[in-house]
Amino acid sequence: MKCRRCRGPAVIDIRRHNAAFCGECFVRHCREQVRRAVDAFEMIAPGERVLMAVSGGKDSLAAWDILLDLGYACDGLYLGLGIEGATAGHVTGDGQQYSKTSGEFARAYAHTRGAHLVEIDLPGDVGFDIPGAAAAVRRAPCGVCGLSKRHLFNRAALDGGYDVVATGHNLDDEAAVLLGNVLRWDGPYLGRQFPVLPATPGFVRKVKPLVRLTEREMAAYCVLRGIDYVVDECPMAAGNRHLAYKDLLNDLELRSPGAKASFLFSFWERGWSHFAADAEGERTELRPCASCGSPTPDEVCAFCRLVQRVG
Amino acid sequence: MKCRRCRGPAVIDIRRHNAAFCGECFVRHCREQVRRAVDAFEMIAPGERVLMAVSGGKDSLAAWDILLDLGYACDGLYLGLGIEGATAGHVTGDGQQYSKTSGEFARAYAHTRGAHLVEIDLPGDVGFDIPGAAAAVRRAPCGVCGLSKRHLFNRAALDGGYDVVATGHNLDDEAAVLLGNVLRWDGPYLGRQFPVLPATPGFVRKVKPLVRLTEREMAAYCVLRGIDYVVDECPMAAGNRHLAYKDLLNDLELRSPGAKASFLFSFWERGWSHFAADAEGERTELRPCASCGSPTPDEVCAFCRLVQRVG
Numbered sequence: 001m002k003c004r005r006c007r008g009p010a011v012i013d014i015r016r017h018n019a020a021f022c023g024e025c026f027v028r029h030c031r032e033q034v035r036r037a038v039d040a041f042e043m044i045a046p047g048e049r050v051l052m053a054v055s056g057g058k059d060s061l062a063a064w065d066i067l068l069d070l071g072y073a074c075d076g077l078y079l080g081l082g083i084e085g086a087t088a089g090h091v092t093g094d095g096q097q098y099s100k101t102s103g104e105f106a107r108a109y110a111h112t113r114g115a116h117l118v119e120i121d122l123p124g125d126v127g128f129d130i131p132g133a134a135a136a137v138r139r140a141p142c143g144v145c146g147l148s149k150r151h152l153f154n155r156a157a158l159d160g161g162y163d164v165v166a167t168g169h170n171l172d173d174e175a176a177v178l179l180g181n182v183l184r185w186d187g188p189y190l191g192r193q194f195p196v197l198p199a200t201p202g203f204v205r206k207v208k209p210l211v212r213l214t215e216r217e218m219a220a221y222c223v224l225r226g227i228d229y230v231v232d233e234c235p236m237a238a239g240n241r242h243l244a245y246k247d248l249l250n251d252l253e254l255r256s257p258g259a260k261a262s263f264l265f266s267f268w269e270r271g272w273s274h275f276a277a278d279a280e281g282e283r284t285e286l287r288p289c290a291s292c293g294s295p296t297p298d299e300v301c302a303f304c305r306l307v308q309r310v311g
Numbered sequence: 312m313k314c315r316r317c318r319g320p321a322v323i324d325i326r327r328h329n330a331a332f333c334g335e336c337f338v339r340h341c342r343e344q345v346r347r348a349v350d351a352f353e354m355i356a357p358g359e360r361v362l363m364a365v366s367g368g369k370d371s372l373a374a375w376d377i378l379l380d381l382g383y384a385c386d387g388l389y390l391g392l393g394i395e396g397a398t399a400g401h402v403t404g405d406g407q408q409y410s411k412t413s414g415e416f417a418r419a420y421a422h423t424r425g426a427h428l429v430e431i432d433l434p435g436d437v438g439f440d441i442p443g444a445a446a447a448v449r450r451a452p453c454g455v456c457g458l459s460k461r462h463l464f465n466r467a468a469l470d471g472g473y474d475v476v477a478t479g480h481n482l483d484d485e486a487a488v489l490l491g492n493v494l495r496w497d498g499p500y501l502g503r504q505f506p507v508l509p510a511t512p513g514f515v516r517k518v519k520p521l522v523r524l525t526e527r528e529m530a531a532y533c534v535l536r537g538i539d540y541v542v543d544e545c546p547m548a549a550g551n552r553h554l555a556y557k558d559l560l561n562d563l564e565l566r567s568p569g570a571k572a573s574f575l576f577s578f579w580e581r582g583w584s585h586f587a588a589d590a591e592g593e594r595t596e597l598r599p600c601a602s603c604g605s606p607t608p609d610e611v612c613a614f615c616r617l618v619q620r621v622g
Binding site: 182251255262274 | 493494495496497498552555559562563566567570573574577578580581582585586
């Protein structure tokens with residue numbers, strides 16, 4: 001197996017591209033895939049400041065690494081979720097220290113690279129952790145976590161004067177979300193699923209620079225670049241539907257290499273526009289949250305309501 | 312396990328309905344599902360004459376049986392495809408006599424029921440068989456077969472004065488086709504996928520009365536009603552993509568019972584309308600085929616071109 005580019009010995013084979021790469025050419029290939037995604041979807045304009053949300057996992061650390069290498073002014077943002085065994089039934093083994101370990105990997109990468117990492121600690125700075133909050137409001141932890149991340153990422157970007165928040169969602173993540181949205185034919189969700197969410201008053205732009213790269217590729221990237229990351233899935237996500245959809249798409253990909261990427265990209269080329277109006281139709285008038293000032297359709301925004309209920 | 316309706320001993324369990332049925336109540340349940348599909352999609356008006364396309368398999372024989380029991384004036388149409396070992400590489404074992412056996416089951420059912428069966432024999436009446444035609448034009452047999460069926464079903468309905476052609480496509484078939492269309496985000500195909508194709512000049516209405524019933528349910532129906540049918544899949548279809556999509560959806564259904572039906576029916580409720588214009592956009596002006604008179608965008612229709620090339 002020879003590298004498609006330099007004809008040296010290859011270390012990774014990408015079946016959907018029908019190509020193999022040596023380590024150096026693979027790293028360059030990953031950068032080019034991010035470059036293509038950023039350009040095609042106009043994710044980041046020249047001179048803009050980017051805040052990369054890093055979890056300590058492979059995807060977000062790889063994305064940060066690539067954005068820095070592509071020359072973007074990109075700081076990291078680590079949000080400590082307080083997932084460390086608070087719900088003993090869910091968390092086992094290494095999961096006991098999940099958030100602590102994740103934070104250490106994010107800090108270590110920032111240190112090695114000499115990059116700036118913004119940190120927010122949910123228990124210390126806001127007053128609750130995800131397992132405790134989920135139990136208190138009797139909701140699935142992934143829902144409470146997503147709500148908190150959306151709010152705090154945006155607030156941190158506004159406070160720090162960043163133009164755009166980037167997240168580490170990869171091709172597998174997006175394809176699994178798309179499959180879930182399609183199985184329910186959820187028009188508003190389909191209309192909102194796009195690699196760029198434009199800025200609106202009170203909200204910075206959000207972008208997903210890894211949409212052209214898979215989980216497996218990001219793991220290989222981190223190994224080849226010597227980036228240490230937390231390997232375990234979040235212990236609270238075990239058994240969720242998203243993971244089942246990933247399995248189904250992996251089965252499909254095994255039978256027809258390229259099918260997963262084609263499903264996702266043909267959606268953005270030909271499917272998405274059919275549902276854009278569904279997402280628009282859901283927008284209601286927004287006013288400042290009485291507690292934090294974020295735009296919200298309600299008196300108090302969903303995050304501040306969560307803080308009030310849990311605090 | 313007790314029958315949901317009569318509390319007698321149940322013989323079949325339908326997980327997506329969270330219900331079990333005894334034989335008699337299950338047969339009634341199947342009839343009601345067809346009744347609901349026919350009514351909801353306005354498939355057949357009172358007094359209309361129906362031509363049921365029967366292959367000799369479980370689905371189309373069950374559909375014919377149910378439409379007769381519901382009181383419709385419904386004749387059968389059997390099309391002999393000449394699949395009997397012409398392509399030795401594809402056909403093995405029982406497949407050697409696939410079309411011959413299929414025809415016998417269709418005739419036996421019609422005889423038992425005292426129903427009228429229209430017969431067309433592709434080799435005898437038109438001059439080619441599916442394996443031979445596929446080889447001659449170097450196309451996949453399923454494509455040549457579909458083209459021939461669409462043309463000949465419609466011609467037989469027009470010649471016999473029928474108002475509507477019914478086919479035995481079930482919930483599994485339709486969900487698999489939908490998955491294939493969605494994986495490619497094929498707008499025109501999505502826009503045409505509906506349980507009723509309305510009549511247009513030169514084409515009778517086409518309907519799929521089994522869309523609310525699965526393959527497994529139709530097999531059980533035939534067993535319970537004592538209807539003998541050809542069990543093998545068509546030997547030429549082995550390994551096609553449609554079957555792989557069925558496998559994927561069966562995996563999904565196993566994990567979340569009801570997911571397959573929800574995928575299909577939420578498409579018709581909320582997804583389909585988004586693509587209706589894509590199908591309209593593809594329509595071009597039609598004129599009579601120079602050879603057979605069927606409406607076609609070309610000088611000679613696709614079926615007559617096939618006959619000319621193969622003959």
